[in-house]
């Protein structure tokens with residue numbers, strides 16, 4: 117069994133095993149014709165159920181053959197140009213290389229004595245990101261597992277900085293289309309049920325600052341404490357960017373922590389053309405960035421950044437076995453002092469490899485391309501009478517719905533759109549997402565693949581229309 121341990125004696129076996137795996141994936145990527153096979157849970161589950169985990173195969177090739185059947189063949193492939201669903205990007209090769217290195221060396225970024233250079237690399241990337249944001253000389257931050265955790269940590273710091281001992285008095289203000297992790301965080305942080313005040317958005321799905329000002333004022337009048345405003349720079353559904361400078365003004369006026377959730381919009385930090393869309397972000401107290409959304413990084417790669425490094429102390433606990441207090445005096449950099457996690461992956465290495473190989477401009481160029489593609493897609497949709505499109509894209513999402521000429525019942529139109537999304541998924545020809553706008557069901561493209569062409573968008577729209585028409589035709593038959 118020791119032959120499976122990665123060490124000085126098994127370097128050749130390591131090389132062979134990993135190369136075998138890489139070959140399989142490379143072959144798969146080269147031959148995948150559709151983003152998905154359309155396999156159903158019922159069809160796939162028996163194959164996985166039948167595997168006896170207590171009877172190992174002992175042979176890498178056999179394990180990879182089995183993996184082909186239970187995973188690789190039917191996986192959802194984000195690199196395919198017709199994967200248009202969620203905020204998943206195709207990944208860049210330098211980052212995948214970083215992933216291979218980091219799992220083999222297996223540094224843990226909690227303490228210097230488990231990572232050495234890894235700690236310094238992570239710190240440098242945090243500084244780099246902070247410089248791009250413009251958070252100032254006292255800024256700091258830490259890598260996290262994702263936007264959800266980054267938002268949670270930011271709101272934890274905001275809670276600790278708020279001037280009250282009564283959790284029930286704390287209020288967080290976020291737009292009605294902000295990410296659900298804001299509400300989840302409020303719950304995890306022990307705030308009251310009414311803690312998150314939902315602020316309406318304008319026609320472009322941006323937070324209405326007049327409404328925000330009114331709610332902040334009301335909060336004060338009611339003797340409550342405005343703990344934080346969460347501005348979203350790139351909402352999950354619409355890619356809309358809240359008016360950051362106006363929100364920053366209000367936060368200053370009301371003495372409120374400003375958090376910017378730029379999980380999606382952070383790609384603009386590298387943009388060659390549209391960095392100005394994030395203007396105002398430099399006034400935040402904390403920022404969430406998800407490199408695994410718009411920096412083309414593999415899951416996971418995210419960070420929470422803060423204007424004032426001292427606020428990270430709210431996440432600091434000392435354990436004698438790991439990071440005793442004396443290490444702070446000895447100036448030993450233990451990242452666990454800043455993190456909600458203890459053992460932590462060296463995800464920063466992926467971004468490091470990316471920046472050292474491609475440079476930030478390379479990433480920015482790819483993100484600019486998908487934003488441009490979204491504009492082309494919007495023009496297609498706006499000029500097509502079969503579809504209603506919700507807002508012009510600020511980033512790279514399109515929310516729209518099929519509107520058949522002959523049908524006026526909105527509920528029936530809802531059903532046709534829901535059917536089209538499901539049918540498309542079952543066919544595997546393309547994968548799209550969906551959401552609700554008001555009470556109505558809409559469809560969504562999240563465009564994060566520069567390989568997707570306007571012709572792919574046009575083709576998928578035709579497929580959607582075809583499936584929706586099929587549903588409506590069958591629906592008529594059922595009624596008659």
Ligand SMILES: Cc1ncc(COP(=O)(O)O)c(C=O)c1O
Pocket residue numbers: 203261262263264265267295297348350351352377378379380406418
């Ligand atoms: C705006 C926004 N914030 C936060 C998140 C949560 O990020 P994660 O899925 O990395 O936890 C998302 C995910 O889509 C998001 O769109």
